[in-house]
Amino acid sequence: KAGVTQTPRYLIKTRGQQVTLSCSPISGHRSVSWYQQTPGQGLQFLFEYFSETQRNKGNFPGRFSGRQFSNSRSEMNVSTLELGDSALYLCASSSQGAGNEQFFGPGTRLTVL
Amino acid sequence: QKEVEQNSGPLSVPEGAIASLNCTYSDRGSQSFFWYRQYSGKSPELIMSIYSNGDKEDGRFTAQLNKASQYVSLLIRDSQPSDSATYLCAVNPTGNQFYFGTGTSLTVIP
Numbered sequence: 001k002a003g004v005t006q007t008p009r010y011l012i013k014t015r016g017q018q019v020t021l022s023c024s025p026i027s028g029h030r031s032v033s034w035y036q037q038t039p040g041q042g043l044q045f046l047f048e049y050f051s052e053t054q055r056n057k058g059n060f061p062g063r064f065s066g067r068q069f070s071n072s073r074s075e076m077n078v079s080t081l082e083l084g085d086s087a088l089y090l091c092a093s094s095s096q097g098a099g100n101e102q103f104f105g106p107g108t109r110l111t112v113l
Numbered sequence: 114q115k116e117v118e119q120n121s122g123p124l125s126v127p128e129g130a131i132a133s134l135n136c137t138y139s140d141r142g143s144q145s146f147f148w149y150r151q152y153s154g155k156s157p158e159l160i161m162s163i164y165s166n167g168d169k170e171d172g173r174f175t176a177q178l179n180k181a182s183q184y185v186s187l188l189i190r191d192s193q194p195s196d197s198a199t200y201l202c203a204v205n206p207t208g209n210q211f212y213f214g215t216g217t218s219l220t221v222i223p
Contacts, residue, residue: 033210033211035213042201042213042214042215042216043157043201043213045210045211045212045213048210056210058210088156090156090157100145101147101159101162102147102159102203102211103159104149104156104157104158104159105156106155106156107156
């Protein structure tokens with residue numbers, strides 16, 4: 001099976017812009033979770049989607065949003081970018097939900113200038 | 114108190130030695146526990162999952178879980194330089210959210 005894919009791999013944006021990141025889970029996996037990873041904070045949970053429904057949300061401002069499509073692909077959007085949003089954004093998929101094993105994609109490296 | 118705590122290290126061991134990585138968690142109701150390896154500049158890679166008290170072995174890796182002490186560990190036997198990475202402990206208390214520790218940096222010295 002192909003692994004989790006994320007696009008784009010790298011992004012450079014300026015403050016105030018918005019960005020959309022995409023994640024395609026492993027075939028058959030219906031749960032997609034998003035994480036932000038920074039050197040200082042480690043892996044921080046953003047949200048989790050299962051069958052197009054957001055089931056859980058981390059402690060991030062409303063500028064961070066996401067959605068999941070009927071084919072389980074997911075997108076996350078960050079509006080009004082701030083310098084502190086520079087991070088590696090990771091998507092992870094699992095077969096039945098976050099309680100099961102999660103498999104990570106390669107990540108999208110976002111740099112905000 | 115953080116949900117998952119790990120010693121950030123760095124931990125250095127000579128090649129061929131046993132590396133021991135430790136993790137404690139706060140939610141006593143946690144049911145699922147995972148170890149990930151992350152090389153610099155790469156995404157986390159799942160090494161082991163463990164759900165029951167005791168030991169679980171997979172090749173050179175052994176995960177140990179003690180729910181009464183809220184403690185999970187990872188042993189790496191016959192450590193190799195290629196094992197040099199950051200090791201992340203993850204816990205799933207209930208529901209749909211994982212909590213990750215900040216990771217332990219391991220260096221295996223040839």
